[in-house]
Amino acid sequence: MDIRTGPAMEDSTGRAFRFVVGLIVLAALAVFLSSIRELVRLVVIAILLSYIIDPIAVMLESRGLSRTKATVIIFSSIMLAVILIILLVLPAVVRELSSIQEAVRSGQVNALLARLELLIGEKTAFLGASNLQLAGRLNDALMIMKNWMIEHALDMVTLITGLIIMPVFIFFFLKDGREIIKQIVGYIPNRYFEFSLSLIHKMDMQLGNYLRGQFLDALIFGVLSIVALWVLGVRFFLLIGIIAGMANLIPFLGPVAGATIAVLISVLDTGTFASTGSIIMAFALIKLLDDAVIQPVVVARSVAMHPLAVLLAIIIGGHFFGVLGMILSVPVAGFMKVVFRESLLNYRRFRLSAF
Amino acid sequence: MKSDTKQPNSLWGNIFRGRHKEENIRTILARLPLFEGLSKRELTQIERILHLREFRAGETVFLQGDPGLGMYIVERGVVRIVQEPGKNMLAELTEGDFFGELALLEEWPRSATAVTETPCRLFCLFQPDLLDLIDRAPQLGVKILLRLVRTIGERLNTTNELLQRLQKNGHPDGTGNGR
Numbered sequence: 415m416d417i418r419t420g421p422a423m424e425d426s427t428g429r430a431f432r433f434v435v436g437l438i439v440l441a442a443l444a445v446f447l448s449s450i451r452e453l454v455r456l457v458v459i460a461i462l463l464s465y466i467i468d469p470i471a472v473m474l475e476s477r478g479l480s481r482t483k484a485t486v487i488i489f490s491s492i493m494l495a496v497i498l499i500i501l502l503v504l505p506a507v508v509r510e511l512s513s514i515q516e517a518v519r520s521g522q523v524n525a526l527l528a529r530l531e532l533l534i535g536e537k538t539a540f541l542g543a544s545n546l547q548l549a550g551r552l553n554d555a556l557m558i559m560k561n562w563m564i565e566h567a568l569d570m571v572t573l574i575t576g577l578i579i580m581p582v583f584i585f586f587f588l589k590d591g592r593e594i595i596k597q598i599v600g601y602i603p604n605r606y607f608e609f610s611l612s613l614i615h616k617m618d619m620q621l622g623n624y625l626r627g628q629f630l631d632a633l634i635f636g637v638l639s640i641v642a643l644w645v646l647g648v649r650f651f652l653l654i655g656i657i658a659g660m661a662n663l664i665p666f667l668g669p670v671a672g673a674t675i676a677v678l679i680s681v682l683d684t685g686t687f688a689s690t691g692s693i694i695m696a697f698a699l700i701k702l703l704d705d706a707v708i709q710p711v712v713v714a715r716s717v718a719m720h721p722l723a724v725l726l727a728i729i730i731g732g733h734f735f736g737v738l739g740m741i742l743s744v745p746v747a748g749f750m751k752v753v754f755r756e757s758l759l760n761y762r763r764f765r766l767s768a769f
Numbered sequence: 770m771k772s773d774t775k776q777p778n779s780l781w782g783n784i785f786r787g788r789h790k791e792e793n794i795r796t797i798l799a800r801l802p803l804f805e806g807l808s809k810r811e812l813t814q815i816e817r818i819l820h821l822r823e824f825r826a827g828e829t830v831f832l833q834g835d836p837g838l839g840m841y842i843v844e845r846g847v848v849r850i851v852q853e854p855g856k857n858m859l860a861e862l863t864e865g866d867f868f869g870e871l872a873l874l875e876e877w878p879r880s881a882t883a884v885t886e887t888p889c890r891l892f893c894l895f896q897p898d899l900l901d902l903i904d905r906a907p908q909l910g911v912k913i914l915l916r917l918v919r920t921i922g923e924r925l926n927t928t929n930e931l932l933q934r935l936q937k938n939g940h941p942d943g944t945g946n947g948r
Contacts, residue, residue: 615897
């Protein structure tokens with residue numbers, strides 16, 4: 415390669431070379447990160463969770479506690495709450511799950527399904543559907559689920575290591591997060607220093623509000639669903655409510671998933687469509703409340719994403735990181751949106767090119 | 770400054786340099802009007818939110834017109850403040866001087882450009898970090914804000930006097946440092 419063709423040429427080849435090297439490093443990093451997928455997932459969840467908790471630590475600090483003490487207090491109360499939840503809620507959920515199993519095993523479900531089939535056949539005779547074979551289809555679905563569970567039993571190992579490692583990560587991110595960020599900022603060249611700090615600050619504000627909002631919103635939606643289903647006397651109300659709350663991270667999915675599962679369960683349970691209307695009404699009401707009151711108060715509008723973008727993010731997240739990836743993809747996509755937008759805005763405000 | 774740290778590469782010099790540096794940071798901070806009379810513990814808290822940055826000679830610290838994010842304290846070296854069209858020098862700042870403190874209050878555009886004259890070590894205190902400190906340690910935050918307001922009030926007084934003199938005589942008869 416002839417480099418001595420003049421300083422300008424040298425500069426541009428140098429720049430291109432650096433660009434290529436940068437790309438290779440980035441690609442290598444991506445490959446590396448995807449090969450330690452599990453760890454990345456743990457770290458991302460730990461960062462998100464410690465982020466959500468941070469304001470509590472700040473509040474305790476303002477009361478005169480040191481950061482370490484504040485972290486220890488928050489951490490031990492969370493652990494206590496988790497243990498309490500495991501002791502109180504988990505048995506109920508397990509009971510619900512095993513009673514589903516029981517119902518399937520005892521043939522109760524098959525009888526119900528036969529009745530349901532008859533009922534649907536009667537009510538929708540005009541559609542011409544005669545032989546639905548609901549029981550067979552349900553059994554197939556259950557078999558697939560069972561096989562999936564056996565296949566993924568190995569995941570339990572990673573789950574348990576996760577349960578041990580995660581609290582450690584969260585603890586240190588909560589305690590030393592600011593110090594870690596400061597260290598990273600220390601490596602930024604002077605030229606981009608103020609720009610980067612401003613960027614980090616803006617992202618911090620928007621992302622913090624967004625994540626805390628989403629978390630609170632899912633929590634409120636879940637609790638409301640649980641209460642509504644409990645009042646309506648739907649079985650497995652706890653499980654359905656939790657699923658609805660988590661699904662509500664994805665726009666529209668919360669009420670749809672919640673209502674669908676609840677209607678299915680209640681029809682299977684009672685053999686009639688008696689409570690279908692009230693369940694749908696309940697979820698419609700909760701959704702309305704969520705849209706009109708909870709979301710505007712709780713969720714930061716600035717990061718609000720188009721449902722299509724959210725859907726894309728969920729598919730991509732699910733492809734790479736499974737079910738958890740689907741749930742995490744929404745906040746992560748929000749994060750990327752903020753990073754991208756603020757970088758552009760900030761780049762225009764700071765005349766970096768003028769240096 | 771009773772001992773000079775000119776022991777070249779000796780083991781003892783290395784061991785004590787760390788501590789000496791720490792003392793140095795705190796003495797510099799304590800001398801600033803912004804942190805006057807704060808306790809050792811409070812100064813340590815401030816030190817924790819400061820960024821220490823090294824600049825080569827002739828590097829731009831910030832450009833006139835850029836959004837201002839915070840103030841800089843000169844730990845070592847010389848920084849020049851210049852007005853952009855024409856690059857005429859407004860001030861030359863050395864160890865213990867500070868500049869850009871208005872940006873702690875609001876993200877106003879920088880009113881001048883800052884360029885290093887020699888290799889420099891600067892402490893940077895940024896508005897987001899200060900706001901965070903105010904959240905976490907309100908008492909200390911109030912103290913710093915009060916001193917900040919006082920500093921700016923003093924400057925306003927000087928400016929007022931200058932303006933009055935200007936209105937009376939048609940020209941300012943003193944040498945303010947123009948900032």
